Amino acid sequence: MDDLDAPLADDYLDEPRLPLLTLTEARDAVRLLQHLANREDGDTAHEARQLAGDLAYRLPSP
Template identity: 60%
Template sequence: MSELDDRLLDLVEGITDEDQQRLPLLTLREAQAAVELLQLLADTSDEGACAARHLAGRLARRLPAET
């Protein structure tokens, strides 16, 4: 892994629900689009793919189930 990969992964892994106030920054559709874009990045071998995979998973778990 590169230095950038390590830094990005540290940022994502350092996120905890207890230590940060949640802010309503995105609409549901924007959050869904962000998850899809992160998943596309995660499917590459480019720098940041591992961090994108982790962040996409974290965000996807917080989205409401589709009906």
């Protein structure tokens, strides 16, 4: 069993933590994925376009 399959430990902090991604970082990631999708051909462009669309759909409007 590798570490990713291990059960979660119950040792979380009670204090607030930073989100995995900030809104600015998420928007930057979408912008870069769209740039990649426009420059690449084939499967990479399709996957980048799909991921950019999925992420962008979840972001709040500016």
